[in-house]
Each structure stands twice: as C-alpha cells, then as structure tokens.
Amino acid sequence: MTHDVTEPAAAAPGHATSDGRRTGSVRRAPGGPGGTGSAGPNRRGDDWRKRLEILVFVTPALALIALFVAWPIVTAVRFSVYDWKGFGDLTDFVGLENYAEVLGDEVFRSAVGHNMVIVVGSILLQLPLGVAIALLLNRKMRGQGLLRTIIFVPYVLAEVIAAVVWLQLLQPQYGFIDAFTAGIGLDPPEQGWLGTPEYALWIVLLVLTWKYLGLAVLLFLAGMQGVSEELHEAAQLDGASWWQTQWRITIPLLGPTMRTWAFLSMIGSIQCFDMIWVLTQGGPADATATMATYLIDEGTKRHNYGIAGAASVILFVIAFAMALAYQVLILRRDTKEDTV
Amino acid sequence: MSRKTQALAALCAGLMIAATGCGSSGDSGGDDNTIIWWHNSNNDPGKSYYEQVAKDFEKANPGVDVKVQAFAHEDMLTKLDAAFQSGDPEQIPDVYMERGGGELADHVAAGLTKDLSEDASDEIDMIGGSVAGWQVDDKTYALPFSIGVVGFWYNKDLFAKAGITTAPTTMEDFYAAVEKLKAAGIQPVSVGAKDAWPAAHYYYWTAVRECSQDVLTDAVKSLDFSDACFEKAGDDLADIVAKKPFNNGFLSTGAQEGPTSASGLLATGKVAMELAGHWEPGVMQGITEDKKGLGDKTGWFAFPQIEGGQGDPAAQMGGGDAWAVSEGAPDASVDFVKYLLSTKVQTGFAKNGMGLPTNPDATGALTDPALADLIKVRDSAPYVQLYFDTAFGQSVGGAMNDAIVNVFAGKGSAADIVKATQAAADKEK
Numbered sequence: 001m002t003h004d005v006t007e008p009a010a011a012a013p014g015h016a017t018s019d020g021r022r023t024g025s026v027r028r029a030p031g032g033p034g035g036t037g038s039a040g041p042n043r044r045g046d047d048w049r050k051r052l053e054i055l056v057f058v059t060p061a062l063a064l065i066a067l068f069v070a071w072p073i074v075t076a077v078r079f080s081v082y083d084w085k086g087f088g089d090l091t092d093f094v095g096l097e098n099y100a101e102v103l104g105d106e107v108f109r110s111a112v113g114h115n116m117v118i119v120v121g122s123i124l125l126q127l128p129l130g131v132a133i134a135l136l137l138n139r140k141m142r143g144q145g146l147l148r149t150i151i152f153v154p155y156v157l158a159e160v161i162a163a164v165v166w167l168q169l170l171q172p173q174y175g176f177i178d179a180f181t182a183g184i185g186l187d188p189p190e191q192g193w194l195g196t197p198e199y200a201l202w203i204v205l206l207v208l209t210w211k212y213l214g215l216a217v218l219l220f221l222a223g224m225q226g227v228s229e230e231l232h233e234a235a236q237l238d239g240a241s242w243w244q245t246q247w248r249i250t251i252p253l254l255g256p257t258m259r260t261w262a263f264l265s266m267i268g269s270i271q272c273f274d275m276i277w278v279l280t281q282g283g284p285a286d287a288t289a290t291m292a293t294y295l296i297d298e299g300t301k302r303h304n305y306g307i308a309g310a311a312s313v314i315l316f317v318i319a320f321a322m323a324l325a326y327q328v329l330i331l332r333r334d335t336k337e338d339t340v
Numbered sequence: 341m342s343r344k345t346q347a348l349a350a351l352c353a354g355l356m357i358a359a360t361g362c363g364s365s366g367d368s369g370g371d372d373n374t375i376i377w378w379h380n381s382n383n384d385p386g387k388s389y390y391e392q393v394a395k396d397f398e399k400a401n402p403g404v405d406v407k408v409q410a411f412a413h414e415d416m417l418t419k420l421d422a423a424f425q426s427g428d429p430e431q432i433p434d435v436y437m438e439r440g441g442g443e444l445a446d447h448v449a450a451g452l453t454k455d456l457s458e459d460a461s462d463e464i465d466m467i468g469g470s471v472a473g474w475q476v477d478d479k480t481y482a483l484p485f486s487i488g489v490v491g492f493w494y495n496k497d498l499f500a501k502a503g504i505t506t507a508p509t510t511m512e513d514f515y516a517a518v519e520k521l522k523a524a525g526i527q528p529v530s531v532g533a534k535d536a537w538p539a540a541h542y543y544y545w546t547a548v549r550e551c552s553q554d555v556l557t558d559a560v561k562s563l564d565f566s567d568a569c570f571e572k573a574g575d576d577l578a579d580i581v582a583k584k585p586f587n588n589g590f591l592s593t594g595a596q597e598g599p600t601s602a603s604g605l606l607a608t609g610k611v612a613m614e615l616a617g618h619w620e621p622g623v624m625q626g627i628t629e630d631k632k633g634l635g636d637k638t639g640w641f642a643f644p645q646i647e648g649g650q651g652d653p654a655a656q657m658g659g660g661d662a663w664a665v666s667e668g669a670p671d672a673s674v675d676f677v678k679y680l681l682s683t684k685v686q687t688g689f690a691k692n693g694m695g696l697p698t699n700p701d702a703t704g705a706l707t708d709p710a711l712a713d714l715i716k717v718r719d720s721a722p723y724v725q726l727y728f729d730t731a732f733g734q735s736v737g738g739a740m741n742d743a744i745v746n747v748f749a750g751k752g753s754a755a756d757i758v759k760a761t762q763a764a765a766d767k768e769k
Contacts (some may be wrong), residue, residue: 087424088450101767107742171600172589174610192589195534197749200592283534284591285749286742300421302738303446 079309086303098310111289119269121205130216155214163278197287223257256334270319291315372670374405378433382410385692429668438482438664440473442733448476454665459674463681473726486695487660488618496639498612507641514644518585530587530611532595532602540741547573548657549649563765574754656721739764
C-alpha cells in the first residue's frame with residue numbers, strides 16, 4: 001500500500017528520471033567528451049563498465065522481486081492445479097477443477113460482489129467528501145495545520161489498530177455506539193451493527209471511509225497546491241465567486257490527482273482484508289466476506305490450499321484486469337497530458 | 341523441498357541475516373539423542389512444570405537431550421503447519437500435539453506421524469476407548485493426555501435469582517430456565533458465533549443426542565451424512581435459536597477474548613450460562629481482574645436430553661490433545677511420550693490444573709472442584725464424541741461450521757447444514 005502511495009504521488013519526477021535513463025542522454029553526455037580523445041576500444045570498455053554497473057545495481061533488486069513476488073506467484077499457480085492439504089508432495093493433479101469450484105462457490109461470488117461494493121462505495125463516499133474537506137482546508141485559516149493533521153491521523157494508524165478500536169466502539173450492547181444510540185432513545189439493532197448481516201458491510205464501508213479519507217484529502221490538497229494562484233486571481237478579476245472558482249478551475253485541474261487516487265483506492269478495496277478480518281472475520285453468515293478473507297478461510301483455516309491457490313489467482317486476475325482497464329481507459333489521458 | 345531450502349539460503353545471504361539466525365536451525369533436529377518438544381503450556385505453572393518434566397526425563401535417560409519449546413496455542417498451530425509444509429525433518433518437532441480426527445488422518449496419509457500402536461500398547465490400553473479419536477485404520481498415532489467434555493457452565497447466583505432451583509436436564513427444562521431468566525431481566529446464554537466453533541458445538545451436541553454411536557462412528561469413516569438424525573439435529577438447533585436464548589449481538593461476539601466475548605459475559609455476570617469445554621473456568625479466570633472468574637458461583641450441567649434421540653443419554657461431546665511423534669524423530673521420543681503419560685507426570689499435570697488427565701491413576705489429583713466434577717462425568721460416559729470439525733477434518737468441519745452459523749443468523753435451514761457438509765465431504769472422497 002505504501003509503495004503504491006509514493007509511486008503515483010511522485011509521478012511527475014518519477015517520469016522525468018525514468019525517461020532520462022531510458023534515452024540515456026544524461027549518461028552519454030559525460031561519456032562523449034571522454035570518448036573524443038581515443039575512439040573505439042575505450043568506448044567498448046565503457047560499455048562493459050556500464051553493463052557491469054547495471055548488473056551490480058539491478059541484480060539484488062531483481063533477485064528480491066524474483067524471491068518475494070515472482071516465486072510466490074508461480075507457487076500459487078502451481079498449488080491451484082493440485083488438490084493439496086498443505087503437506088506432503090503435490091501429487092493429486094486436478095487441472096482446472098479448483099477454479100471451477102471457486103467460481104461456482106456462492107460464498108466466493110458474493111465475496112467478489114462485496115469487493116465491488118467496497119470499490120464503488122469507497123470512491124463514491126470518499127471522493128466528494130475528500131474534495132470538500134480539501135477545499136475547506138485549502139483556505140487560509142487558523143489551526144489549518146492542526147486540522148490537516150487530525151484528518152490525516154486515521155490514515156497513519158495501522159489498519160489493525162484502527163479496526164480493534166472500532167470493534168470496541170461497535171460492540172453490541174456494551175460498546176460506545178450502542179450505548180450512545182440507546183442514550184438518545186433509539187434502538188440499536190438487536191444483533192449489533194456488525195452482527196446484522198444487512199448492515200455489516202455498510203458499517204465496514206463507513207469505517208474504511210473514516211480510515212482512508214485522510215489519504216484522499218492529503219492527495220487532493222497536494223494537487224491543489226499545483227493549481228496556479230494566477231488562475232484564481234484572473235478568475236477573481238473576471239468576477240467569479242469562490243464557488244465558481246473552485247468548480248470551474250480547482251476541481252477540473254485536480255482531475256489527474258483524483259484519477260490517480262481513485263486507482264489507489266480501487267486496488268486497496270480489491271485487496272481489502274485486515275479491517276474486515278478484525279471487525280467481522282467475513283461474517284456474519286459471510287455477509288462481509290471478501291476475496292481475501294475467502295482465501296484465508298479456505299487456505300490456512302480449512303487447509304484447502306489448492307482452492308485457496310485458485311482463489312488467489314482469480315483475485316490476481318481480477319485486480320490486474322481492473323488495473324489495466326483503468327490505466328487504458330482513464331489514466332491514459334493523464335500520461336498523454338504529461339508527455340505533451 | 342530443496343527449492344525451498346535454496347530459497348531460504350538465498351534469503352539468508354541476501355538479507356545478510358546474521359549466521360546465527362538461520363544457521364542454528366540446521367543442527368538441532370538431526371541429532372539422534374535430541375528430542376524437540378513443542379507444547380502450548382506457555383504460562384506458569386504449566387510452563388515450568390513441563391521444563392521440570394523434561395529435566396527429569398533427561399536425568400533418567402543419560403545422553404538424551406530434550407529441547408522444550410512453549411508456544412501460545414495459535415502460534416504453535418501456525419508453526420506446526422509451516423513445519424509440515426516444509427516437509428523438512430529438521431523443521432518438524434519430534435514430539436508435538438495432535439488434535440486427532442481428520443487432521444491426524446491427513447498427517448498420517450502424508451507420512452508425517454509415527455505409528456505408536458506397538459511401542460505404546462500398555463499406555464493405549466490404559467487410556468481405553470478415548471484413544472479412538474487418534475486412530476487411523478485401527479492404528480494409534482498419538483496418545484491423548486487430556487480429554488475434556490463440552491457442557492453448560494452457569495452462574496449459580498443468577499440461576500437462583502431467576503428462581504431456577506435445579507439444573508436443566510431436558511430441553512423443556514432448558515427452555516423453561518431460559519424463560520425464567522428472561523423474566524428476571526437476565527440474558528440467558530452467551531455464544532461466540534463470530535468464531536463459528538462455539539455456535540457449532542450446539543449442533544454437535546444435538547447430533548450426539550439424536551444420532552446413535554454407530555451412526556456417528558460410521559459417518560467419521562464414510563463421510564456419509566444421509567442418516568435422518570443429522571437433519572433432525574439441525575431442526576433441534578433451529579428450535580433452540582428460535583427461542584432466542586442468546587446474548588444481544590451474539591453473531592458478532594467472539595469466543596474468549598476480553599470481557600465482551602462469550603466467556604467474558606459469563607465471567608462478569610452479564611449472562612447466566614454458556615456452552616463451553618473444560619477450559620472455561622481457566623478462560624474466565626484470565627478475563628476477570630481478580631483472576632477468579634466466577635469463583636464458587638461456577639456451576640456445570642450436561643447438554644439437555646432430547647426426547648426421542650437415538651444417542652446414549654450418558655454420551656458426551658468433547659475433545660482433547662494428544663502427544664504424537666513425528667516420523668523422523670529419534671527413538672527416545674517414543675519413550676518420552678510414554679513418560680508424559682505416566683502416572684507421575686499426569687498427576688502433576690492434574691495438580692497444576694493443566695487439563696483433564698487420561699491416566700486413570702491421576703484423575704484423583706485434580707484440585708479444581710469444577711474440573712474434579714467434570715472428570716467424573718467424562719469417565720462415566722460410554723463414549724466421548726470428538727468435536728465434529730476435528731473428527732471430519734478442517735475442510736468438512738469448516739463447511740459444516742459455516743452452515744451452522746447461517747442457521748444462527750437465520751440464513752439457513754437444517755437441510756442446508758447436511759447439504760453443505762455432504763458437499764464438502766464429497767470433495768474429500
């Protein structure tokens with residue numbers, strides 16, 4: 001998650017360096033003057049040195065990626081075509097049976113649905129709220145720094161810690177929220193907020209919004225810093241009201257930031273696990289199961305590693321397809337603008 | 341396997357972990373006279389008691405070295421899974437805990453566990469019928485050292501307050517008690533349905549009452565749940581749920597963690613009873629501030645009888661832990677396990693309140709009155725049915741537990757429990 005965050009946030013400088021490296025213009029420049037005196041052989045030596053340099057610098061990173069990314073993926077794919085209990089040799093080859101089973105499992109299908117609800121719900125809730133709060137916090141006012149910090153605090157909290165705090169608040173009957181609703185004369189649901197299948201997912205969504213709104217606000221605020229002050233002044237001279245300025249200038253110029261943020265939010269939602277695991281363990285009656293809780297349930301709890309492997313591959317494919325579609329359909333605009 | 345070792349080696353090198361970190365695991369298991377023993381008594385008095393046991397064994401067997409590793413229960417299970425997954429004898433402990441049933445059968449099928457039938461035949465005879473849960477194809481692979489039963493733990497004061505004078509013995513009594521408690525403004529029963537298994541115990545119990553021993557024994561072997569008693573048990577469960585005896589929010593209540601868990605609600609006097617195993621007094625002691633739990637207010641009664649049920653009225657439902665020896669372990673490990681089942685060790689085990697000993701000569705040593713009563717119930721039972729999720733294995737058991745929770749949530753029927761269980765079982769065949 002943190003990786004994802006830094007990457008697009010630093011998108012502009014990142015592009016510059018990678019482009020620079022790819023064209024090699026920066027590197028060749030110092031090589032050029034050195035090569036003027038003596039021609040062929042020396043240059044070849046430089047090439048070798050460069051290659052060696054690349055090798056030395058890239059190998060450790062590649063080795064780590066191979067070990068921690070590529071190898072686990074390959075292993076998961078391998079598990080997914082076997083019936084395997086978690087120990088002994090992989091002998092019981094079942095082909096694509098595990099995939100058929102996962103896709104035919106009602107719990108998994110509803111889990112995909114829950115993931116989609118979280119994807120869409122997170123964006124629908126956090127986008128307007130985030131923009132609104134960012135607009136407010138972007139105005140010069142007293143305690144601006146403090147307010148910005150407060151909004152951002154939930155995001156800094158570890159997800160598990162935030163989940164435990166909310167779990168305590170949401171305890172049926174004895175938790176703060178139930179006590180509060182009862183105190184103002186309303187009846188909290190009999191099974192508690194997290195125990196009622198009809199409410200549980202929405203409650204989880206609200207807690208997720210509380211947790212991740214800070215990130216949206218932070219990114220939007222950063223995006224707003226990039227909107228030139230001159231545009232605002234020009235608009236003001238033309239007699240635009242504050243609302244008009246924000247609506248016609250700030251928000252449209254915030255587009256690339258919003259699209260990047262939505263991408264991050266989407267990926268996070270598809271992988272959603274910690275919060276749900278602590279709050280509901282995917283229950284009650286699988287009402288909040290996500291793809292991630294499904295594969296933990298099948299894998300480490302039931303020792304159906306083949307099924308879990310297949311589920312993880314499906315999760316990967318869904319996440320990958322959505323990410324790719326988003327890149328092609330929506331983010332492409334931004335990258336084009338960048339290059340122009 | 342070799343690929344994993346390579347990867348591990350690469351990891352060690354790549355991350356420059358100090359040689360001690362990865363290097364030391366290599367020389368621990370290979371030694372013929374070193375026994376690696378994993379257990380889950382990671383709190384005193386159990387922890388120091390087991391250290392003493394290991395020392396005593398070393399003294400009696402010169403040259404043998406017992407390396408004791410105490411884990412928190414969940415940590416131990418995770419590490420055990422990982423060790424078995426590696427398939428590497430160096431990583432797998434020599435003496436470890438088996439819960440029996442389908443899980444053990446999987447370990448046996450993968451050739452991970454030693455057959456103790458002949459080497460420990462005396463101990464097996466001594467333990468008697470309870471050892472059945474740790475047998476696969478009539479061979480015994482582990483020796484149960486503690487077996488408990490699941491029943492209702494209740495708060496005597498709250499029962500008295502509601503005017504209940506005798507503990508319920510039939511379902512009618514039970515429902516009457518529930519109504520009385522409700523009338524007195526007391527929530528009758530807590531259940532940690534969030535964790536699934538505490539809710540599932542209700543169905544295991546109704547099935548033990550409804551099904552004959554033969555049907556249950558057959559079902560464990562054949563994984564065939566077509567006998568009508570399984571669905572009847574589901575109907576009984578639906579009846580119980582329909583009477584609404586449970587605490588508010590039971591679907592999101594955990595089993596044992598903290599004061600708002602099912603055990604916590606009982607320990608703090610918020611509910612009158614809970615269906616739980618022999619561990620309950622210990623769990624409640626851990627939750628309350630004075631470390632006394634319900635203290636002398638603690639009462640226990642067996643799961644009520646169901647009219648017309650085929651089960652033996654004295655049958656019990658529960659489970660336990662057994663010591664197993666891994667396939668690659670040194671021979672001394674078997675002697676060590678036998679020593680763990682000896683009257684001496686089991687007596688100390690009972691005295692320290694670490695569980696319900698299986699050695700008959702040690703049962704008198706239990707000091708905790710609640711446990712002393714419980715062991716009488718256990719020992720007078722014609723058989724103790726192993727928890728279904730253990731007996732049928734995690735895959736079938738998990739599907740069954742989920743379907744049972746659905747009934748608690750009003751989202752499924754008795755037929756759904758049988759259907760889901762059978763569907764998961766068919767995949768195992």
